[in-house]
Amino acid sequence: MPSVVAMMLDQLDPRAGDDILEIGAGTGYNAALLAELVDRGSVTTVDIYSDVALHARTRLNATRYEHVTVIERDGLLGAPENAPYDGIIATVGVWDIPTIWWNQLKDGGRLVLPLRWRGQTRSVALTRNGDQLVSDGMELCGFVPIIGQHGEKTSPLNTDDTIRVHYDQDQDVDPDGLAATVQTGKPALEMPSAQRVGGEEPFDGVWLRATAGDDRVCRLEVTPQALEQELLRRPAIPVRSPAIVEDNFLAYLTITREGTHAERPFRLGAAAYGPQAEELARDLVAHIDAWGSDRLAVPRMTVAPAGCASTAGHVIAKPESRITLTY
Template identity: 70%
Template sequence: MRTVPRDTFLPGIDLKNAYTDQAVTIKDNPGQPLPLSCASVPSVVAMMLGQLAARPGDNVLEIGAGTGYNAALLAELVGGGRVTTVDIDPDVALHARTTLNTAGYERVTVIERNSLLGAHEHAPYDRIIATVGIWDIPAAWWDQVADGGRLVLPLRWRGQTRSVALTRHGNQLVSDSMEMCGFLPIIGQNGEQTAPLNTADTLRLHYDQDQTINPDALTHTLRADNPIREVLSAQRIGGEESFDGVWLRATAHDDRVCRLEATPEAMEQALISRPATPARTPALIDDASLAYLTVTHEDADPQRPFRLGATAYGPRGEELARDLVTHIDAWGAARLAVPRLTITSSDTGDAPGHTINKPESRITLTY
């Protein structure tokens, strides 16, 4: 990362911003909340390259060309190997080709194509890395990664995104690393749904297409005049302590997990009480009932002054809140535990244990 000049890939951006640890938008998406393309946060880029563990001589496929910067980093890592980067957007692909040429990385291949198709021309690949959020793993990628090859994907399920490092073992992909992250979703996958929970669209629910959700029922549930209940867990956290593992653990065997989003306007109007992280709070949904993760400040323990719990709405809300507290307490007993994620293609038959089923893949998490 000291070798590749990031500012070359961000023309028009001053040096201070080019080397700040932040994302930089390179193509807006008018009328939409998220841009079409951006340069990822450098520390996240470094983390994912560490997960990928590309070696000299490797043949690497990148999904999502972005600025071209990540492809240049990959070119340095593989030396005499091959790097191919694919992007569906013609402007983004042209930007990447131009900046890579300017920086002296003409040997990187840039292809304008639907990234879900991969790049069969140079397959099989020793490494595949995606720089966009992936909701399902396309069959084409299975065909293009070598047995024993490695994939690093910002994988989305149950409202969260994790950068998951996977190794192919025959008809399975098995993880050995998992980190919280956030990426723009890949174009062409629509398995994650978003529904407004109030008329002002300041409260939203994000869920997967395999989940049975009735947003209209929840709209009535979240009215201000409906009673709410709170259930506290035994788990306390410090001010800088991550609790994202609660979400991850809950998804291992609970299909009711979704993401609740409260906009700044909703928080200003106090439409809901103490969501753990307003923009992305895990919640359990069952018909017209809902319970979401909360953080409450207490003075009893100055080292860990915050207590985790759940706030409940609806006829079965308190039961959902108790279930969520069970997930919180399970996380609290092993806060640093990371599950093994196993993925099989959808045509390999039923996988053992609890699975999250998607059109082209099946996901299993085990602790």
């Protein structure tokens, strides 16, 4: 979407004379915009697919951007031949930040990437400060995952594969146990929060808030077929709702229309399944209410290479990086 392109370029904040690396060439359009923004600087774009790289090269040549460098390569390797860079921008979903990218980014340089953790994706803007990357903004987005990273797992919770849970490799999830719990046919335990929202009011910050302190947070996906069959209580956003998973128990975000408030007619809450349903529902409602106390708050993300000491806050460890979130 043009709005997402503009948002991420704004996060990168490229200046005249900057050297920029783009991971994911696409049509070449974003590289052309970058070439305009950096003026006398340079733009290098890489793509793992030969046909995509060729198409980008062809279109850039046709529109007089021959000076943009296009390389057919695995984006996880970057482009060391033109490094170091003032900015690196990824236009594919990234689950872990490769150490190779660190080595190609100048100290003080900017890294903007759609970072994936706990089932969500945020376009995070980070500035390198020695052995740390520190965020100054993050926005909701969605991108196709980069090829070569396998830290995210997906498991069906029913035989028709119409209900799925998405989680990270470090999370203790028992898909078979969850499937047995969901398929009992018992109604969900429902628990409302104190938070109401308007029809156009975003509430994705609930997910973000929850990941800053709870390692049980993941993503629930429910297909239209499962909704038609009423296999479980409808999630707030069926294709991507935050959930808490522990042992064989599941709680997830719901939204219910109530006619008692004109400006905010929808109430957020939790639906939960399993013997500890009430406990998990209370935990999720606590996350919802914490978000409701400051709905526009965004956590600070600090990223360090794996093995480095972390700053104070909630740590999510990945093979090549350690992510710390603090409010």
